[in-house]
Amino acid sequence: MVKSNQHVIEIAVRISIAFLALLIMLFFTPPQTSFGEVKSNPERKIVRVGYYLYDGYQEADKNGTYSGYGYDYLQEISQFAGWDYTFIIATFQECVQMLERGDVDIVGGLDKNALKSDKIIYSHLSNRVSETELYTTMNNMNLNFDDFSKMNGISVGILKNDYQELYLNEYAKQNHITLHKKYYDSLKDMERALEQGEIQAILTSAETNKKYSKVIGKMDEHPLYYGINKKNQSLMDELNKSMQNIKNSNPSYDMQIQNKYFIKGKMAAPSFTVEELRYIKKKGTVKVAYDQGWQPIEYYDEKTGDIKGVTKDLFDLLSKYTGLKFEFVRAGDLSEALEDVKTGKADMISLVSHDYNISEQRGIYTSSICINASLVGVLAKDRNFDGIKQIAMPKDYYLDILKNYKVKEYDTVEDCFEAVNSGEADATIANAYAANYYLANPKFVNLIRQDLIGYSEDLSLGVSKNEDIELLNILNKGLHCISDMELSNIILSNYVVYEQPKFRKLYYSNPIFFLGSIIVLVAAVMGILIYIILLKNKMYATNMKMIEFLNIEKSRMENTLRNEAERDSLTGLFNRRKIESEVKEFLLKISVDNQISLQDTNVPSHDLHSFMIMDLDGFKSINDHYGHPEGDALLRRISVELELAAGQDNLVGRLGGDEFVFLFKNITGKSESAHLAKKIHKVIRQIAQEDEKWKAISVSIGVTLFGYETYSFKELYQRADQALYQAKKTGKNKVVFYGEL
Numbered sequence: 001m002v003k004s005n006q007h008v009i010e011i012a013v014r015i016s017i018a019f020l021a022l023l024i025m026l027f028f029t030p031p032q033t034s035f036g037e038v039k040s041n042p043e044r045k046i047v048r049v050g051y052y053l054y055d056g057y058q059e060a061d062k063n064g065t066y067s068g069y070g071y072d073y074l075q076e077i078s079q080f081a082g083w084d085y086t087f088i089i090a091t092f093q094e095c096v097q098m099l100e101r102g103d104v105d106i107v108g109g110l111d112k113n114a115l116k117s118d119k120i121i122y123s124h125l126s127n128r129v130s131e132t133e134l135y136t137t138m139n140n141m142n143l144n145f146d147d148f149s150k151m152n153g154i155s156v157g158i159l160k161n162d163y164q165e166l167y168l169n170e171y172a173k174q175n176h177i178t179l180h181k182k183y184y185d186s187l188k189d190m191e192r193a194l195e196q197g198e199i200q201a202i203l204t205s206a207e208t209n210k211k212y213s214k215v216i217g218k219m220d221e222h223p224l225y226y227g228i229n230k231k232n233q234s235l236m237d238e239l240n241k242s243m244q245n246i247k248n249s250n251p252s253y254d255m256q257i258q259n260k261y262f263i264k265g266k267m268a269a270p271s272f273t274v275e276e277l278r279y280i281k282k283k284g285t286v287k288v289a290y291d292q293g294w295q296p297i298e299y300y301d302e303k304t305g306d307i308k309g310v311t312k313d314l315f316d317l318l319s320k321y322t323g324l325k326f327e328f329v330r331a332g333d334l335s336e337a338l339e340d341v342k343t344g345k346a347d348m349i350s351l352v353s354h355d356y357n358i359s360e361q362r363g364i365y366t367s368s369i370c371i372n373a374s375l376v377g378v379l380a381k382d383r384n385f386d387g388i389k390q391i392a393m394p395k396d397y398y399l400d401i402l403k404n405y406k407v408k409e410y411d412t413v414e415d416c417f418e419a420v421n422s423g424e425a426d427a428t429i430a431n432a433y434a435a436n437y438y439l440a441n442p443k444f445v446n447l448i449r450q451d452l453i454g455y456s457e458d459l460s461l462g463v464s465k466n467e468d469i470e471l472l473n474i475l476n477k478g479l480h481c482i483s484d485m486e487l488s489n490i491i492l493s494n495y496v497v498y499e500q501p502k503f504r505k506l507y508y509s510n511p512i513f514f515l516g517s518i519i520v521l522v523a524a525v526m527g528i529l530i531y532i533i534l535l536k537n538k539m540y541a542t543n544m545k546m547i548e549f550l551n552i553e554k555s556r557m558e559n560t561l562r563n564e565a566e567r568d569s570l571t572g573l574f575n576r577r578k579i580e581s582e583v584k585e586f587l588l589k590i591s592v593d594n595q596i597s598l599q600d601t602n603v604p605s606h607d608l609h610s611f612m613i614m615d616l617d618g619f620k621s622i623n624d625h626y627g628h629p630e631g632d633a634l635l636r637r638i639s640v641e642l643e644l645a646a647g648q649d650n651l652v653g654r655l656g657g658d659e660f661v662f663l664f665k666n667i668t669g670k671s672e673s674a675h676l677a678k679k680i681h682k683v684i685r686q687i688a689q690e691d692e693k694w695k696a697i698s699v700s701i702g703v704t705l706f707g708y709e710t711y712s713f714k715e716l717y718q719r720a721d722q723a724l725y726q727a728k729k730t731g732k733n734k735v736v737f738y739g740e741l
Helices: 002-028 069-081 092-101 165-174 187-195 233-249 253-261 274-283 310-322 334-343 356-362 400-404 413-422 432-439 469-481 484-493 502-509 511-524 526-534 536-566 576-601 619-626 628-646 670-688 713-729
Strands: 045-051 083-089 106-110 120-122 132-136 155-159 180-184 201-205 214-218 223-229 285-291 298-301 306-308 325-331 348-353 364-380 390-394 406-410 427-431 447-464 608-617 651-656 659-667 698-706 735-737
Touching: 045 092, 069 083, 069 106, 069 233, 069 253, 092 106, 092 120, 092 223, 132 165, 155 165, 155 187, 165 201, 180 187, 187 201, 223 233, 274 469, 274 576, 285 298, 285 334, 298 310, 306 310, 310 325, 310 348, 310 469, 310 484, 310 576, 325 334, 334 348, 334 356, 334 447, 348 356, 348 364, 356 364, 364 413, 364 432, 364 469, 364 484, 390 413, 400 447, 406 413, 413 427, 413 432, 413 447, 427 432, 427 447, 432 447, 447 469, 576 608, 576 651, 576 659, 576 713, 608 670, 608 713, 619 628, 628 651, 628 659, 628 670, 659 670, 670 698, 670 735, 698 713, 713 735
Parallel strands: 045 083, 045 106, 155 180, 155 201, 285 325, 285 348, 390 406, 390 427, 698 735
Antiparallel strands: 106 223, 120 223, 132 201, 132 214, 298 306, 348 447, 364 427, 364 447, 608 659, 608 698, 651 659
């Protein structure tokens, strides 16, 4: 017993000694890591940034919140470099001067070839490219895009010491024109000179220009870099290392934030040349051949007698953005549609594969890519695509991948699916949109899709080579105006699932078993058959009602989803996103209409429009005293009356809280706008008398008027918001126009 206890004590002592030794080792061993270099100094370096404001590139709101392409890039750099920033907002020239003096540490967006400063060193990698353009007023019908004969000899406004002057010199030299340059201290001075006729155009960047939508010339793009004072080489080393790390870890980072802030982010009116404007005016209607059986891309609707699908919605947008009208020429299949273009029955074909060699053979020009879709193989469930040799494809349908297979041609996409389903062909290849549509049909239940990794289909518009090249240019400019969101909405809205009753799906999945079961059942229950026959009509009617109910329910759900995306959940009015989209489209429309009007009549449009922001006075006190449910009830009541006051042809929406926005189109002038604002005041006064709790509310309204010299939504909002702020500041319950500030 004693020996046993001694043995236990010896083991405990050994364990204690080992544990103590481990603690000593951990205490005296310096910490190490294999995950990368860790700085011994926990303090992050403070870097001073010269921050000049450019829409999309470097922005700052009134609350001191920074955003933009350049800001995001700096934040990404900080993650690798361990920097924190102090932002010093100044003009571009002031930022460069501060950098040369060493008052700031870094400035982005510098052209090292144009700036030529011996006090600045530049990053190895660029972080964006310049977009410098020549702008003029919309009512200047004498100047149009790249019309060099009219542009020669005009006076152009340039900011003093602006390195972009170098781009203008290159542009003039390349196009053999002479431009008379006049220098100004600020962009406002240049704009004032342009409006007064002292100059015919101004030179500025696409981001800086906020007022003019008519572009008459685009300079070549130039890479722009980060600049650091020459004496601070160590900071430059950290910057270069961080930018290289960004490139190595995420090669597409530049494009990701480019898409976020610049690519199709704002809809600008297309800049048409004189020849293009003449073409739009002369041509009027463009005939478009299309394949009637290519669901859901394009197809003929037997019920309405019209074209439906992605193609139709795409051309509706092109018509809006270009002023062209389109007439669709129905073709039985792709081959016939191509023949219609070849023979002159149509001016163009709707959507074809984007391949220059094939387009050359077909006698057509291809536009920019409209749609990119993944390719899938469709085959029987018991097959694997690796062993496929023969492919069923529509006649004249081109895909690069088809060169690897023996192709058997059919008239339509559906015919190809039928061939695979019957075993006549091994497989077919289609884009994912078409494949998903047909595979949802129960008669193809024995077919499956296999993704063809690395293969996709680019679809473009095809213009006959017998047609003027201006048509291709106009279409490309129109396509550039279509945002990614608009294109996605078109595709999603046409993604229709083929619906059929479930018993048909069972039939197509195993017809022999299904028919055999029916025969056995009929033989066993002959007596019940009579009863079934008597109830046949009633059952059929019930089934049809069920299908009708399901279709109605599906339509209701689609409408609900659409409303949730576009409508404010509390009031049912348009939400901020929808209002902004509608206003942008309206601004684009009046800009295009004005260009065409100038060519027709030589007189600019004099239409006037009113943009208002309305804010309730005293609303916060209602929430504070009676609770948010009471405030919500008031907002719902007000929204009903505001929608009636706005009318069908105008827009009203809720931006959030107690702030509402209006767009009144085609008004006669300031007096009508004032009358409309008084009408809104009257509505609020009447509502305030309906409930004792609401009696203290009133309304302040900020108004800005605009015409053919279109603005962005952001500008209109800022102008109206400034007027609203003045209305609130000077006593509330009043209307203030932006021009009165």
